Amino acid sequence: MADPIKVYPPKPSNVYFYATCLIDMFYPDAGMAGIQLLEREGITVCFPEDQTCCGQPAYTSGYHDEARAVAKAQLGLFPEDWPIVVPSGSCGGMMRKHYPDLFKHTDHEARATSIAARTWELTDFLLNVCHIKLEDLGKPTTLAMHTSCSARREMGIAEVGPQLIGQLNNVKLVEQVRAEECCGFGGTFAVRHPEISGAMVSEKVDALVDTGAGEFVTTDCGCLMNIAGYAEKNRKPLVGQHILSFLWERTHSGDEGTS
Amino acid sequence: MSHPPSEHPHHIDVKEFHPRARAAIADPKIRQNFRRAMDGLISKRKDAFQGMDLDALRDLGANIRLRALANLPDLLEQLETKLTENGIKVHWAIDGDEACRIVRNICVARNAKTVIKGKSMVSEEMELNHYLEERGIEALESDLGEYIVQLADETPSHIIMPAIHKNTGEISELMHNKTGTDRSDDVEYLTASARQQLREKFMNADVGVSGVNFAVAETGTLCLVENEGNGRMTTTVPPCHIAVTGIEKVVGNLEDVVPLLALLTRSATGQHITTYFNMISGPRKPDELDGPEEVHLVLVDNGRSSIYQDDQLLDTLRCIRCGACMNHCPVYTRVGGHTYGTTYPGPIGKILMPHLIGLDEGQHLPTASSLCGACGEVCPVKIPIPDLLVRLRQESVDGDKLNPAKVPGHGAKRSTLEAMVWKGWSWMHARPGAYRFGTAVATRLRKLQPGQLGSWTKYRTAPKLAAKTLHERMKERGQ
Numbered sequence: 001m002a003d004p005i006k007v008y009p010p011k012p013s014n015v016y017f018y019a020t021c022l023i024d025m026f027y028p029d030a031g032m033a034g035i036q037l038l039e040r041e042g043i044t045v046c047f048p049e050d051q052t053c054c055g056q057p058a059y060t061s062g063y064h065d066e067a068r069a070v071a072k073a074q075l076g077l078f079p080e081d082w083p084i085v086v087p088s089g090s091c092g093g094m095m096r097k098h099y100p101d102l103f104k105h106t107d108h109e110a111r112a113t114s115i116a117a118r119t120w121e122l123t124d125f126l127l128n129v130c131h132i133k134l135e136d137l138g139k140p141t142t143l144a145m146h147t148s149c150s151a152r153r154e155m156g157i158a159e160v161g162p163q164l165i166g167q168l169n170n171v172k173l174v175e176q177v178r179a180e181e182c183c184g185f186g187g188t189f190a191v192r193h194p195e196i197s198g199a200m201v202s203e204k205v206d207a208l209v210d211t212g213a214g215e216f217v218t219t220d221c222g223c224l225m226n227i228a229g230y231a232e233k234n235r236k237p238l239v240g241q242h243i244l245s246f247l248w249e250r251t252h253s254g255d256e257g258t259s
Numbered sequence: 260m261s262h263p264p265s266e267h268p269h270h271i272d273v274k275e276f277h278p279r280a281r282a283a284i285a286d287p288k289i290r291q292n293f294r295r296a297m298d299g300l301i302s303k304r305k306d307a308f309q310g311m312d313l314d315a316l317r318d319l320g321a322n323i324r325l326r327a328l329a330n331l332p333d334l335l336e337q338l339e340t341k342l343t344e345n346g347i348k349v350h351w352a353i354d355g356d357e358a359c360r361i362v363r364n365i366c367v368a369r370n371a372k373t374v375i376k377g378k379s380m381v382s383e384e385m386e387l388n389h390y391l392e393e394r395g396i397e398a399l400e401s402d403l404g405e406y407i408v409q410l411a412d413e414t415p416s417h418i419i420m421p422a423i424h425k426n427t428g429e430i431s432e433l434m435h436n437k438t439g440t441d442r443s444d445d446v447e448y449l450t451a452s453a454r455q456q457l458r459e460k461f462m463n464a465d466v467g468v469s470g471v472n473f474a475v476a477e478t479g480t481l482c483l484v485e486n487e488g489n490g491r492m493t494t495t496v497p498p499c500h501i502a503v504t505g506i507e508k509v510v511g512n513l514e515d516v517v518p519l520l521a522l523l524t525r526s527a528t529g530q531h532i533t534t535y536f537n538m539i540s541g542p543r544k545p546d547e548l549d550g551p552e553e554v555h556l557v558l559v560d561n562g563r564s565s566i567y568q569d570d571q572l573l574d575t576l577r578c579i580r581c582g583a584c585m586n587h588c589p590v591y592t593r594v595g596g597h598t599y600g601t602t603y604p605g606p607i608g609k610i611l612m613p614h615l616i617g618l619d620e621g622q623h624l625p626t627a628s629s630l631c632g633a634c635g636e637v638c639p640v641k642i643p644i645p646d647l648l649v650r651l652r653q654e655s656v657d658g659d660k661l662n663p664a665k666v667p668g669h670g671a672k673r674s675t676l677e678a679m680v681w682k683g684w685s686w687m688h689a690r691p692g693a694y695r696f697g698t699a700v701a702t703r704l705r706k707l708q709p710g711q712l713g714s715w716t717k718y719r720t721a722p723k724l725a726a727k728t729l730h731e732r733m734k735e736r737g738q
Contacts, residue, residue: 028729050691062652064659066685073689153632186629194714195284199593229719
């Protein structure tokens with residue numbers, strides 16, 4: 001009945017990097033930042049070329065046949081027994097929690113279950129598997145954070161982002177009111193119920209603006225395009241980026257990495 | 260639910276969810292009333308569970324409910340036997356109409372003209388008040404919230420706090436117009452006035468109708484949780500008491516009630532215990548001075564046994580009706596209870612109502628969620644509400660050939676166009692070469708990207724395609 005206890009593996013020498021389609025097309029810098037953070041920890045990152053999308057958009061829309069076809073195309077990408085790291089709580093949650101359901105009673109059940117058990121959200125992996133120690137090289141700043149609902153509730157990592165940011169000496173993290181409340185993205189929900197989603201994101205943006213930080217980070221690109229897109233359209237004094245971009249920018253000296 | 264629409268004064272087209280949502284979102288009073296109330300309930304619940312191992316208690320609650328459901332047929336038989344031994348007459352109703360007929364027949368047999376009611380969501384499901392009134396029997400709500408809703412000729416907007424959509428000013432105005440009470444912003448005064456009016460009704464009522472929170476099979480005990488004392492009055496003052504409940508409310512033993520009660524009151528109103536907790540075990544005995552002469556229990560199915568047939572959907576029946584899912588729901592908080600157009604609003608309504616009214620009628624209900632998971636996180640019996648919403652979305656578009664849909668009205672939301680879009684999406688994302696080509700072309704053409712993307716850009720700017728995909732950058736890097 002209780003959620004399964006997470007058992008972190010020892011720090012590996014190799015990982016698979018599963019970028020997610022939003023990072024691939026809209027936020028590749030965040031993906032690159034995640035890869036560079038992993039490499040700086042001495043991990044060899046394998047980027048399976050044939051990766052596309054985890055299948056979640058179709059899955060949560062009820063089109064499970066279509067989701068299964070896409071998810072099935074991902075199942076063969078991880079032949080070695082390495083952890084699969086995902087820079088998203090939402091796509092990570094799809095693979096970790098819903099792949100076993102999607103392939104239940106099929107020939108692919110064992111593979112889906114193995115992938116689920118090896119899937120980690122990237123910030124969780126950096127903190128709790130790599131035991132990363134961040135050295136802040138940036139100027140003093142104030143920052144707000146929005147943890148995605150899937151990161152918070154499906155992956156159980158609400159504390160991870162604040163702990164990582166807490167390692168940065170020059171960053172003051174300020175909490176928004178109703179931090180636990182959804183930003184209103186919800187995938188196709190945002191376009192199926194635009195007024196409700198719009199009301200949710202407008203209050204989320206107000207809460208973030210009210211922190212006075214002017215800048216926020218988030219674990220998920222869906223929330224990012226929703227919150228930052230609302231702020232931009234409505235000329236609110238708030239800019240956002242993926243937490244991985246922020247962490248990398250604050251901690252690399254300029255001659256590291258090849259991005 | 261099953262009365263023909265024309266008969267029903269409150270009949271709302273459930274399918275018209277979108278216009279109602281738009282109107283609610285645009286109504287600052289609705290927004291403020293719900294936000295304020297839900298914020299208060301969230302913080303009270305949090306305080307009430309302070310210092311307890313909530314997760315362990317929720318596990319226990321879930322297990323008790325699962326065990327009861329696993330033995331449901333046997334427990335219901337045991338309950339009937341025990342209640343009968345205790346002198347309580349048991350009736351079975353396949354749907355709301357039959358349940359209404361049973362209640363009316365009891366009233367007719369006693370020549371009863373007035374019914375006083377304690378709060379009961381199952382009686383809302385049955386639309387009992389309307390049924391009785393059409394047949395010349397007055398039914399008066401005695402729960403304060405229900406009383407206000409009845410005065411306003413509305414339906415409850417919350418399963419625990421039926422009039423939560425109204426603020427004090429609105430209630431004062433309503434009571435002034437309908438009962439002549441002086442206008443006042445003093446809640447104590449308004450409550451006392453309502454109480455005064457209700458007291459008389461209690462004394463003269465021929466029948467009391469109540470709900471049931473837990474029906475204990477082992478002892479044949481009906482447990483009723485309430486704060487106003489109206490529940491106790493309803494079940495003890497009139498000479499006849501009729502309890503109505505869903506068949507899923509049965510639990511095995513009295514011991515099962517203790518953790519469920521601890522979860523229910525804390526989850527619902529943030530109370531450690533309610534002011535009244537009634538345990539009803541039978542009519543007045545020959546040597547007793549008070550209590551009803553007759554006690555009846557109407558066990559209502561109304562779609563529940565069909566939910567029971569499915570191993571996953573069965574979880575819906577664990578619900579103990581605390582309302583915490585709606586209190587914590589960011590959608591319910593924005594649109595309020597009436598927007599749903601259903602007896603049960605909010606997350607529990609979204610997973611329960613499609614079974615009661617069909618997925619054709621209730622096709623928008625499962626989609627009206629961002630799947631944020633707040634409901635499942637607070638559910639005292641750990642109903643995986645988001646998973647059930649996804650299941651119902653699948654059912655409503657017949658989206659899974661491996662697990663064919665079975666809920667009545669399934670497939671009603673499937674449209675050829677939408678199905679084609681997902682098929683095309685699936686085709687491209689299941690073919691890595693096509694995906695890489697398509698995304699690379701899209702980024703090349705990003706200057707041509709439309710600035711308007713339907714309803715997305717009504718509130719936000721369009722997301723901007725990167726100059727190069729991560730795939731391309733990794734390739735350049737030699738990986």
